[in-house]
Amino acid sequence: MSAAFEPASATIVIVTYNRSHLLTSLLDSIICMDPKPGHVVVIDNASSDDTPSVVEGFNERLGTTLVYRRMETNTGGSGGFSEGMRVAYELGSEWIWMMDDDVELVEDGLAKMGKWAPRFKSIQGRRYDYDGSEFYWQYRVSVAMGIPIPFAPAAFDGSGFKEMNSGCFEGMFIHRDIVQQIGLPDPRFFIYWDDTVYGWLASLKTTAVIVDDFVLRRTREIKQWDMGLRHLNASSDAYRYYIMRNRAYMRHYYKQHGAYRPIAFAFGSFLTFTKELIRLTIVERKVRGTSNLFRGIRDGRKLSRDRSWTPMPPLAPLTTDAK
Known part of the structure; x- marks a missing residue:
């Protein structure tokens, strides 16, 4: 079993593109977090809105170290998460927590993830949907067919976790040891299947799990x-x-x-x-x-x-x- 989790060893990586209003909500939620991570890395995919000034406005009030990187072009979610993970890794982060800009963190979200950190090295927390309902994520993939299994059981048993062989960059919590072994997310995907493949690669190196703890809320309504x-x-x-x-x-x-x-x-x-x-x-x-x-x-x-x-x-x- 690994040593006890230290919140300051974690870095939250956020990828954003022309959605400063959503980014604002996410950064506001980090202000309310207890405990907070050691770093927050914001990767801006060459936004044309007011994202740079929004991020600057959080520098003094976020309550933790904020690192901002602006890409020269829009590299998609894949390129953004690849760069964000690289920055977090080079900061020496023990844990890297990935998320899009269209979520908010629950106040004790990091503490909830941290309680699993001594046992596992690739962890996915649960999310509330936009309307407050439980969001179901397809955590199992049929490797032979390369597609999610849509009706993998949703219920948890007393252990509070289920093994997964996939990943989602909206909430993936991964240890640097695994990142070192499998490398950075592949930016060539641009969008789609990148996190599925990355989570599968992680599951080849460690026991990857989804845990029965709600740590994120989706803030964008989707038809x-x-x-x-x-x-x-x-x-x-x-x-x-x-x-x-x-x-x-x-x-x-x-x-x-x-x-x-x-x-x-x-x-x-x-x-x-x-x-x-x-x-x-x-x-x-x-x-x-x-x-x-x-x-x-x-x-x-x-x-x-x-x-x-x-x-x-x-x-x-x-x-x-x-x-």
């Missing part, structure tokens, strides 16, 4: 189709493109680790395509947008044939590593 037990959210043309294109990157990672099963993975891609058609026609009630799915498939095929592809490399240990 949904209520299916009873689960919801299907609205999407965007960009997401439709990348969800199909990035299947190629997922395939590369699976092949790298001996987990690629061609027939099953192709069926998973078909199911992903079908799901996106349902999302488009039933949730968003339109038919325009299918071209983005086909563009993603086309470009993914090109990426699949790229023999020069290599995975993200492990990180070199730093002399500042905490032991």
Whole structure:
């Protein structure tokens, strides 16, 4: 069992893009936290709004060290989280807590995550949805098909945790030892499947878990189709493109680790395509947008044939590593 958790050893990494009003709510929630992390890193994906001045306004009142990095271009969530994790790692952070700008932290969120830190090194907390209901996250992936298992059991037993083989950058709490071994998140994804793959890579190195503690609240309402037990959210043309294109990157990672099963993975891609058609026609009630799915498939095929592809490399240990 690891040593007791020290809150100052944790860094919160936030990726934001043109949503300063949401970022403000998140940073306000950090002010109210007890305990607070040692650092907060904000990665600004070249926002064109007032994000820089908003961040500057929190420098003196956040109650912990604030590090701001502005990217030259929009690198997507993947690029932002890759850079944010790099900064946190180089700060010597023992724990790195990833999140988008459209959540808030509950006051004792870090304490709740910290109680699991002596036992596990890749941890996902639970979230409240925008309306205050319990948000269900698909924490298990069918590796053969490369898709989330939509009806993995939601209930927890007395242990308070369930093993997972996936990840979500909206709340991933990961130890630097695992980051060092698997490297940074792959910025080539831009958006989609990046955290799924990263969480899976982490689960190959350690027992990854989702715990029965609510630590985040979603602050952005998303159009949904209520299916009873689960919801299907609205999407965007960009997401439709990348969800199909990035299947190629997922395939590369699976092949790298001996987990690629061609027939099953192709069926998973078909199911992903079908799901996106349902999302488009039933949730968003339109038919325009299918071209983005086909563009993603086309470009993914090109990426699949790229023999020069290599995975993200492990990180070199730093002399500042905490032991």
